[in-house]
Amino acid sequence: MNGIRDRVAIIGMGCTNFGERWEANAADLMVEAAYEAYADAGIEPNEVQAAWLGTVSSFRTGQPLAEALKLDYIPITRVENACATATDAFRNASYAVAAGIYDIVLAVGVEKLKDSGFSGLAVPEAPGSDVTPPTPPPSQFAMAATRYFHQYDIPYAEGKHTLARIAAKNHHNGALNSRAHFRQEVSPEQAANAPMIAWPLGLFDCCGVSDGAAAAIITTPEIARSFRRDYVLVKALALSVGAFGALRSDWDFTHFPESVRAGQSAYQEAGIANPRAELDLAMVHDCFTITELIIYEDLGFSPRGRGSDDVAAGTFTLEGELPVNTDGGLKCFGHPIGASGIRMIYEVYKQLQGKAEARQLKKADLGLTHNLGGRPGSFTCSVAIFGAAE
Template sequence: MAGSIKDRVAIVGMGCTKFGENWEMSADDMLVEAAYEAYEDAGIEPKDIEAVWYGTCWSGETGGPLAGALKLQYRPITRVENACATASDALRNAAYAVAAGVCDIALAIGVEKLKDSGFSGLGSAGGIMTSGVRPNTTAPGNFAMMATKYFSRYGLSPDEGKRMIGMVSVKSHHNGTLNPRAHFQREVSLDTVLKAPIIAWPLGLFDCCGVSDGSAAAILVRAEDAKKFRPDPVRIKALRMSVGNEGLIRSDYDFTHVESTYQAGLRAYEEAEVKNPREEIGMAEVHDCFSITEAVTMEDLQFSPRGKVKEDIESGFFNLDGGLPVQPDGGLKCFGHPIGASGLRMIYEMYKQLQGKAGPRQIKNPKLGLTHNLGGGPPACTIFVGIFGE
């Protein structure tokens, strides 16, 4: 396939901070933590880094803050911003540079410091000045409208619908208890989820991911060089992005799926030569900013048939011991969502799982791991889908 990234680039080192209310750490501190863990994991020195793709939404402008924090002076550093898909896009750009042969060792790193805002929700919505007439929706409000429509379209009563998406959160919270780097590490019962205060109807508190600080990093080299760094590198099989912005204009958008996810998935499966995603993908870390987002993503990625994800959720298909474990690390649900870091945090879990180093969360021989990172809100989404393997 012309232009395919498949098997051309490998990840040879990764790092990830603890995610949470990291009151004691600045963005710089977290960049240092994530980068130096990745250096050590790859067995390299800071001086070996030739170029950096540095992802952050609100915690730094230009590559300058990265150069300052890591003392990587006078190298090419690109600051990447693609909303919640920022970190995945940093890795995608770094991978293409390595594949092009313009650098041998590249660093992709993402960071976000959200908890200095003084707010419990997202602290800033960015600042393009407009006529200001669009409704003052919030992130939960935007995704809640998918849940409303999903319930309506598939004939679920509010109670049935809330149970369906509630089970998504219960599953992720269980996985989070097995992860010392997660922000939330406790079980929640379905009853607790259903009785929680409503944030944006029909989404309650536990349908929403947390807000936290964090950073994650990856070292990329050409696939043929990977074994020089470590015996168990993880190869990139597909990197696909799909950006759409038409659903609020087109009356035929159904609000029960994210077309960009479907499109990115199609192309990623083609690039990775995956014929049957439900059977071949061994684990997935998807963008569960809200429980409903994870539910419809299962359908958009063709893990579940349209309108049928409820059956798979109820049967435990996506549980850690199920047919296709999803969010084995606890997901955004338990890690929270430091905007510019989450995409690389997903890839960190996938990397550890493929190497068999996920400890009590270890999935038996996952072979192919998928990560899905969503920027923006429905129906205008910027989607990254990556597939990785041995």
């Protein structure tokens, strides 16, 4: 196995403002993201040889991307893999380039969620017996929080405070980001005392439901050099799909094996031995604050059960040892499901190029993105790692 490390590069990216984009439909969002990426790369639309469109519920095929962008009868594949959709679209696009099939390809993630008429996620399901309890995502992850507090003997108020500090950190980062859905600071006290959504998770423990799109232009490192010096190299693309957790009575709900496995496989591919020391930033799937806390441990940033200590020490803030979710994360940048993975790559790309404005980190050469799709016990998890051009 050769792996993907250093075999493909990103030469252009785009990302729309995320939020309640009442004025825009999914096609509008794709146009915004793709044309920003074209301009960033300095390519013409007709240079794109193939495209991958990630969307969970906005479209059924890749054709709407062709229609929106007037692509010239090129192959387009729609990818759907829950919250890992966009990263998986990016992954498949990268593999096509690495395989030598195409020189320049486009990966777009999009989701238009705010036409449903209600808060929360509408997930269309196949007809079935309908006896599974109604467990929207907050409830699913709340069960992880309940168990986390129990297993590590963390008093409720203390556990809530840890989660609140994660929310406050991501709100702080989001407030610095002009494209983020939520741009106000929130204090840990406000977050801890917010109305309950699914106990023990309150309003500020939950991420936004947003509209948005993001796009990436992928090519080989050789071609990338002819476009720009600050292209970004793909170091690893890992995907782990869970099959056991939900069916086993010995699974603990306090670690997500899919994250552990995808992390390990990505670190191996990228040649990373000590992720906490070697990574400069990580964009992880903070659909809920408890998820981010557990991810610290699953990806090896914090020892098991000790994520709270690192939260208290400020390890993951913009000024900390390993900044996490520098753009506000799902929590504040927002979460248009099929776009989120490429949005994370966008932030890493901009940080690696030194173009992250007020959020710019002093040192940003190696960054990670992580998505969790599905529910605790049966995740689809993607981890990707990116490095600055030599």
